[in-house]
Amino acid sequence: KIKLDYGPLYHGKRQDPAMKKWRENRFGQFIHWGLYSIPGGVWEGKTYGYAAEFLKASAGISTERWNGLKDEFNPTEFNGKEWASMAKAMGAKYVCLTTKHHEGFCLWPSKYTEFDIENTPYQKDLMKEFVDAYSEAGIDVYLYYSVLDWYHPDWRTKLKTMDDVEAFERFKTFTQNQLVELLERYPQVKGLWFDGTWDQCWKDNGKFSYELEVLLKEKRPGLIVNSRLRADDFGKRHRDSNGDLMGDFESGYERRLPDPRDTSVTKNDWECCMTIPENQWGYHKDWTLTHQKNTNELLEMLAQCSSQGGNFLLNFGPNGKGVFRAEEKRIAREIGEWMKTNSAAIYGSDYAGLKKQDWGYFTKNTKSGEVYMIVFNVPISYQLRVELPKHQTISKANMVGIGQELQLEKFDSNETFVLLPPKSYTSPFVIRLELKANKKSQ
Numbered sequence: 001k002i003k004l005d006y007g008p009l010y011h012g013k014r015q016d017p018a019m020k021k022w023r024e025n026r027f028g029q030f031i032h033w034g035l036y037s038i039p040g041g042v043w044e045g046k047t048y049g050y051a052a053e054f055l056k057a058s059a060g061i062s063t064e065r066w067n068g069l070k071d072e073f074n075p076t077e078f079n080g081k082e083w084a085s086m087a088k089a090m091g092a093k094y095v096c097l098t099t100k101h102h103e104g105f106c107l108w109p110s111k112y113t114e115f116d117i118e119n120t121p122y123q124k125d126l127m128k129e130f131v132d133a134y135s136e137a138g139i140d141v142y143l144y145y146s147v148l149d150w151y152h153p154d155w156r157t158k159l160k161t162m163d164d165v166e167a168f169e170r171f172k173t174f175t176q177n178q179l180v181e182l183l184e185r186y187p188q189v190k191g192l193w194f195d196g197t198w199d200q201c202w203k204d205n206g207k208f209s210y211e212l213e214v215l216l217k218e219k220r221p222g223l224i225v226n227s228r229l230r231a232d233d234f235g236k237r238h239r240d241s242n243g244d245l246m247g248d249f250e251s252g253y254e255r256r257l258p259d260p261r262d263t264s265v266t267k268n269d270w271e272c273c274m275t276i277p278e279n280q281w282g283y284h285k286d287w288t289l290t291h292q293k294n295t296n297e298l299l300e301m302l303a304q305c306s307s308q309g310g311n312f313l314l315n316f317g318p319n320g321k322g323v324f325r326a327e328e329k330r331i332a333r334e335i336g337e338w339m340k341t342n343s344a345a346i347y348g349s350d351y352a353g354l355k356k357q358d359w360g361y362f363t364k365n366t367k368s369g370e371v372y373m374i375v376f377n378v379p380i381s382y383q384l385r386v387e388l389p390k391h392q393t394i395s396k397a398n399m400v401g402i403g404q405e406l407q408l409e410k411f412d413s414n415e416t417f418v419l420l421p422p423k424s425y426t427s428p429f430v431i432r433l434e435l436k437a438n439k440k441s442q
C-alpha cells in the first residue's frame with residue numbers, strides 16, 4: 001500500500017443511519033437547471049446537437065453574451081410543490097439539483113458572487129422554495145455543485161505561473177465559502193454531488209479536497225459526498241493511488257452502467273446518473289436528434305442498479321420558465337405506475353448474491369431478506385432459471401401485485417425453474433421468492 005496523507009476518510013461502506021437511508025432510497029431524480037435552460041441548445045436560429053449545458057462552447061458564444069442570459073432568467077412558472085409532487089408520484093426517494101453548473105451561475109443568492117439568482121428578474125431564493133417543497137414531500141435533497149466555474153476570474157484549469165497559484169488560492173477560498181454557505185442556508189440538505197474536478201488545478205490540490213471533505217462533514221454530521229470531490233496526494237480521483245474509493249459513493253457511472261455480471265461493484269456504494277436522451281443534461285429544445293430512452297429501458301437500468309447494490313439518478317431538464325417537457329412528465333408518470341406495484345423490489349434492496357440470469361435481475365430486501373426476480377426478458381421456454389446455493393431451496397414464488405403463485409420445477413443440481421403461465425408479457429414484472437433451508441443437504 002502506498003502511504004497517503006490525503007486518501008479516503010474511511011474504508012468500506014458507511015453503516016450510519018444517513019448512509020443507510022441513502023442506500024435504501026435507490027432511486028433519485030437529477031435536475032439540471034441554469035442559464036443553459038433558456039436557449040435549450042439553439043442559438044441565433046441554429047440548433048446545436050451537443051449537450052445543451054455546453055452550448056456556450058459548442059456555439060462559440062462570448063462570455064459576456066452568455067453571462068447576459070442572467071438578465072433573461074425569470075422562471076415565472078416554477079412551482080416547487082408541483083415539481084416535488086411529480087417526483088413523489090414517480091417514486092423518487094431523493095433529488096439532486098444543480099446549484100451551480102460549469103457556467104458559474106448560482107441558483108441561490110450567494111454572498112460571494114453577483115452571478116446569481118438575486119441579480120435576475122426573478123430575484124427570489126428559488127433554492128429555498130425547492131428544498132422546502134421536496135423536503136416536505138419526504139424526498140431527501142442533495143445539491144450538485146460544479147467546482148469548475150467558467151465565470152469566476154480566479155478559475156485556472158492548470159497552475160502554470162505564480163499568478164495562477166495565487167488566483168487559485170482565492171478560488172479555493174471562494175469554493176469553500178460557497179459550500180459552507182449552501183449548508184448553512186439549506187439545513188435539510190443530506191449531501192453534495194460534486195462535479196467539474198477533472199482539471200490539473202484540482203488534481204494538484206488533493207490536500208485541499210481532503211480538508212474540504214473533513215470541514216463539510218464537521219459542519220453537517222452525516223453529510224454524504226460523491227467520489228468526484230476528491231483528489232489524493234498524487235492527483236488520483238474517485239479512487240486513490242491504492243485503488244480505494246474516496247468519498248461516500250462511486251459516481252463515475254455517468255450515462256453508463258457496470259457490466260450486469262460484475263459483482264466487484266458491490267464492494268462500495270455507487271450511483272449511476274442517467275439522461276433520457278443520449279446526452280442532454282440541460283433542457284434541449286429538440287429531443288428528436290438522438291435516441292430517447294423509453295420507460296421500460298429506464299426501469300431496466302433502475303433494476304440493474306439495485307441488483308448490483310447501486311443507486312439510479314434519472315435526470316430531468318426543465319426549461320428556462322421552470323417547466324418540464326411532456327416526455328419527461330409522461331416517463332415520470334409511467335415509472336411511478338410501475339413503482340406503485342413493484343417498488344418492494346427496489347427500495348431497501350441490494351445485491352442478492354445469486355448468479356445473474358438472462359431473464360433479468362435478482363434483488364434482496366436487506367430488512368425482510370425477501371428475494372425478488374425483476375423480469376424483463378421472458379424466455380421462449382417460459383422457464384425462469386434460478387441457481388441457489390446448495391443449502392437453500394425455493395419454498396414459494398408469487399407474482400407481485402396479482403399475487404399468483406407460480407409452479408416450481410426443481411433439479412437434482414441446485415437449479416430450479418420458476419414456470420411462467422405461457423401468455424404475452426408486455427411490461428416488466430416482479431416475482432417474490434420465499435427461500436428456506438434445503439433439508440436434503442443436511
Ligand SMILES: COc1ccc([C@H]2[C@H](O)[C@H](O)[C@H](C)N2C)cc1
Pocket residue numbers: 051053195254273281
Ligand atoms: C467533457 O465531458 C463532460 C463534462 C461534464 C459533464 C457534466 C454534465 O454537464 C452533467 O452535469 C454531468 C453530471 N457532468 C459529468 C459531462 C461530460
